[in-house]
Amino acid sequence: MPLLRPGHLCYGERWLQGDLYCTLEVDSFGYFVSKAKTRVFRDTAEPKWDEEFEIELEGSQSLRILCYEKCYDKTKVNKDNNEIVDKIMGKGQIQLDPQTVETKNWHTDVIEMNGIKVEFSMKFTSRDMSLKRTPSKKQTGVFGVKISVVTKRERSKVPYIVRQCVEEVEKRGIEEVGIYRISGVATDIQALKAVFDANNKDILLMLSDMDINAIAGTLKLYFRELPEPLLTDRLYPAFMEGIALSDPAAKENCMMHLLRSLPDPNLITFLFLLEHLKRVAEKEPINKMSLHNLATVFGPTLLRPSEVESKAHLTSAADIWSHDVMAQVQVLLYYLQHPPISFAELKRNTLYFSTDV
Numbered sequence: 194m195p196l197l198r199p200g201h202l203c204y205g206e207r208w209l210q211g212d213l214y215c216t217l218e219v220d221s222f223g224y225f226v227s228k229a230k231t232r233v234f235r236d237t238a239e240p241k242w243d244e245e246f247e248i249e250l251e252g253s254q255s256l257r258i259l260c261y262e263k264c265y266d267k268t269k270v271n272k273d274n275n276e277i278v279d280k281i282m283g284k285g286q287i288q289l290d291p292q293t294v295e296t297k298n299w300h301t302d303v304i305e306m307n308g309i310k311v312e313f314s315m316k317f318t319s320r321d322m323s324l325k326r327t328p329s330k331k332q333t334g335v336f337g338v339k340i341s342v343v344t345k346r347e348r349s350k351v352p353y354i355v356r357q358c359v360e361e362v363e364k365r366g367i368e369e370v371g372i373y374r375i376s377g378v379a380t381d382i383q384a385l386k387a388v389f390d391a392n393n394k395d396i397l398l399m400l401s402d403m404d405i406n407a408i409a410g411t412l413k414l415y416f417r418e419l420p421e422p423l424l425t426d427r428l429y430p431a432f433m434e435g436i437a438l439s440d441p442a443a444k445e446n447c448m449m450h451l452l453r454s455l456p457d458p459n460l461i462t463f464l465f466l467l468e469h470l471k472r473v474a475e476k477e478p479i480n481k482m483s484l485h486n487l488a489t490v491f492g493p494t495l496l497r498p499s500e501v502e503s504k505a506h507l508t509s510a511a512d513i514w515s516h517d518v519m520a521q522v523q524v525l526l527y528y529l530q531h532p533p534i535s536f537a538e539l540k541r542n543t544l545y546f547s548t549d550v
């Protein structure tokens with residue numbers, strides 16, 4: 194399950210002046226899904242975005258780029274969602290060569306559409322490499338640092354970065370189409386990462402000005418770079434066994450017991466994220482992000498085998514997708530579909546469980 198990193202998009206040739214942007218889509222189970230969107234380049238015939246995105250490929254074979262002119266005419270609205278419809282200026286696609294997927298180098302390609310050329314560079318990274326967890330060697334910062342260390346240092350129950358990103362998404366991104374699925378610009382995400390790591394006093398100002406997809410991407414990156422997944426290496430095999438149980442009562446008991454087994458900072462943060470994702474899914478008619486879509490985005494980040502276990506049992510990217518990722522998605526989906534889970538109630542049940550001899 195490689196990652197595509199298209200960047201440095203630019204074009205020229207026969208554009209009229211306008212406010213222009215591109216979207217990047219990949220095919221997924223028979224239809225194209227939007228994965229990234231450039232910023233709007235205003236009042237120009239020759240935009241040069243020079244932006245980099247990271248896009249997950251789930252067996253995708255084609256990349257499609259669509260170029261739009263931003264429309265501000267309020268009379269041109271979509272009848273379904275009452276939103277202004279931007280004018281599509283051209284679209285084109287290329288096949289993602291399986292042999293190219295195996296290479297690690299950047300290579301440049303061009304898509305031509307209606308006399309317009311879009312030039313971009315891309316390279317592929319294996320899913321193993323993209324999710325490889327490298328603990329931070331710094332004593333400060335938050336990325337790559339154990340969640341227990343961060344919450345103890347901050348004297349908080351949920352890391353500040355998680356709270357602030359969630360707050361900003363709920364403030365102005367909860368109705369954004371494809372929130373958490375659409376990639377933010379890689380340089381913006383890295384800039385936010387540096388600001389949070391430095392605990393810069395301008396964090397809130399920067400968040401308020403930043404593209405919402407970059408903020409969503411920063412939250413995903415934080416969880417991806419934890420030294421171990423939020424749901425822990427130790428409990429991973431048990432989560433895989435629990436989600437496979439066929440008896441509903443047995444599954445309920447097992448899945449709740451596993452939550453109780455998590456360290457408190459991990460559990461409190463997980464429950465906080467769960468409630469946020471449920472609120473995002475409540476806006477599905479607008480943002481197109483169902484509980485299943487959100488579980489697909491976050492499941493493999495919050496829950497994955499340790500490197501030792503992964504090497505022992507799996508040999509290829511295809512195995513990882515078919516054997517593990519589907520189950521990881523189902524674990525998160527189970528909790529997302531579950532009635533609200535209270536930390537206090539879980540802990541109360543732990544006490545009953547431990548004293549019931």
